[in-house]
Amino acid sequence: MDASKINWILAIACLLAGTGLGALGYHLLNSSAASLQKLRQRLAERDRELAALREGMDDHLGEVSRLVAALQRDGEALASRLAQDALSLGGKAAPRTGLETTASKKVPTEESGEELATPRDYADGTGGTLSEDFGLKDDEDAKAPQPPRY
Template identity: 80%
Template structure:
């Protein structure tokens, strides 16, 4: 064989190898681009879902705040109505026991009394929260035990 034919054969083999490597590289790069596109699409869907949830939460919180405001107005109206009824009954000469019931139902406004905080410990009266609840005073436990050998 001639040296020029070997050069041509080598050139054709290198060309085929280059085409093969190029096709493989394109395939690998295209596969990662497709997965990247799917990932971007999933991210956009999650972003839309998050936006919808935020809008729903805003609407819900707005409804709750309106309901709380309505409840406060109604409770203030009820308190003023009860105090007016108590004053009217006091003017008519109603017995003090009936007035005490009416005034106890009306919420106290600005009286400065603070409610006692609930306690998470026993007050020592022997209830279920006492420290010795469920412990038995056995006579056997106090009796001396024989020595063990």
């Protein structure tokens, strides 16, 4: 064979090998892109499912809230009816227990002039457990040097 034919055959073989390697690289890189596209699609589906669940939960909680309000109204109406029946029969009015709403409870405010009570986990002033000198002793014996312990 001629040297020029070998050069042409080598050039064509290199071109085919480069094309094959390029196609293989493209396939490998494109497969990761395809899996990335599948992941994005699954993520979008999960987001839609989550949005539907949230909407369903909002509807459910709204309905439960309405039912609780209706139960409270019915309970208060029943308690007042029982109290009226007890009074009409000549008995004493039954004390109200547990059915009072927060609107009926008296809460001190700044405008009413009543002072709010200090919370129980708070130091009352000088001798509370949260004061800086709580538990410290002022004895002179404690300030005297102690012999070392072994």
